[in-house]
Amino acid sequence: MRMELVYREISPGRSYLKRAYLSINLWFMGRAIQAAARVDDQVRREFRSLPDKFTFALGIMPEGPHFIVQKSGVDSARYIGRCIDAQPVDLKMEFKHLEAGMLTFTFRENTPVATARDRLVVDGEVAYACSVVRILDIVQIYLLPKLVARLAVKRYPRWPLGRKLINRTRIYWRSLIGY
Amino acid sequence: MLHVPGYYEYCCRVKVVAGHDVLERIPAILERVHATRPMIVTDRGVAGAGLIDVMTEAMGDQVTIGGIEDDVPPDSSIEAVRRIAEAYRNNRCDALIAVGGGSVLDTAKGANIMVSEETDDLMAFSGVGTLKRRLKPLIAIPTTAGTGSETTLVAVIKDHERHQKMPFISYFLLPDAALLDSRMTLTLPPAITAATGMDALTHAVEAYTCLAKNPLSDANAVSAIELIAKHLLPVMKQPEDRDGRLALAVAATLAGMAFSNAMVGMVHNIGHATGAVCGVPHGTCMAILLPYGLEYNQHRNGHLTAELLLPLEGADTYARTPRNQRAQRVIARVREMNQSLHDITQGQHPRCLRETYDRDGNAAVPFERLPDIVAAAKNDPAVFLNPEDLDDEDYRMVLEHAWAGTPLDCTRIKRG
């Protein structure tokens, strides 16, 4: 039997592309959380309920890309970077491996299914994790077209048209320019 | 139709010994884990009911009991854990036997961490994966047929100083054996038999109808439901029915295996919150909320709920009921069970939150507290695996109906 049949081939090139894809997605998502906390009332309410300076990270294990966001002020948030070793984090949510991250970020597995399949490791207070999951859901609804967002979240909400259209544009712009 | 997920994990490695004369086997079971001096951990209620005497008598003089600690508080606390660990060391014990419900077992698990890791800092071992090796032998003897905690790898211990409930999660926390002896649940009072039986039913139903279901947990869940449906009401009418008692104990363990692998959903989510805010016993919350969880999720998982009519009411009723009415029939059946339990216990088993009372006879869940329950529910992770999402308005709607005892208005359930 030839080696290729026994061992799955590891292709460094493709895994490099996946890392890059996830890096960009996570970077944009982190910046979008900062933007959404300025624009959307519900996201602001969630941040208000978190402790001061609360810091959380979402990323890929081991040593994959991450984003880190910190609560600033009463109800706003700041994207503070990609390196989780640089500062202590209160809540860390990590996909167990690159492939699990890809399944979610290419919308083949939505967040509830990923949870059911135990794809994520949550390290930190679960009550805060509940808040963060709600924030991530709202941000995904803003960032993704309805057809894709429906695959990502459990229930696509019925927001007034203004909230969706106007806020979405504002969040996109703010994420891009980082404000 | 069996649902086979693309990926799942299932683990169940607790030896179960079930029967009418299991307690007599304790010496042999201890020998197998190389223990000779066990410490018995229990609470006042269990000891007061004479169950420890039943046990020591059955064990005979083949075993030297290293000590009996019988004052575990209803909420397993770090103080109790420390006290038991100290007694264990002073008496040079080499195994733990936990006799009781969830809090007794959690306390024994906590003490086991302290004595096995030879540490005074229990909290250093909280969280996932901090335990790296086998602990001292632990045998679980449940005295309620409900929690199923004898099959779980979790212990929750309250840290009063930090006002936090600390979770400990590790496969090393699974007991070495769970002993189900009909004598241990024979004297359980009717209202508690009812509430714990409905808790076990809820474990099985939520495991079967929520998002982490898999064929292995499904098999556990279906058997548990069949046993509870067949034996709960007869045992309520005839408390000394030994076979029925044993069947319920086995059902609770099966349901425990199902939900410790497939998790639970909004019934436990809202139930945890109601328990935390208003102090309503867990099983009571489950009994009241179960039909609402099924109703709320029906547009997502009605086809799964419908399948449960078979274990719940048998082949004849299942065949006779048109396919599109089976889920409704399951929900109605759960409500009928609650009504029967209410009648048999002369009203001690409440049918809605409005009918729950605290020890002094005051309403346990005043209508004004519903917003507090909503706030607590939002921070409980059990909702993650519920098929449908809930926002503040949804929680509020479900709670208002569960409070008044009226069915949900299906037109108010948002479908996205």
Ligand SMILES: [Fe+2]
């Ligand atoms: Fe339960």
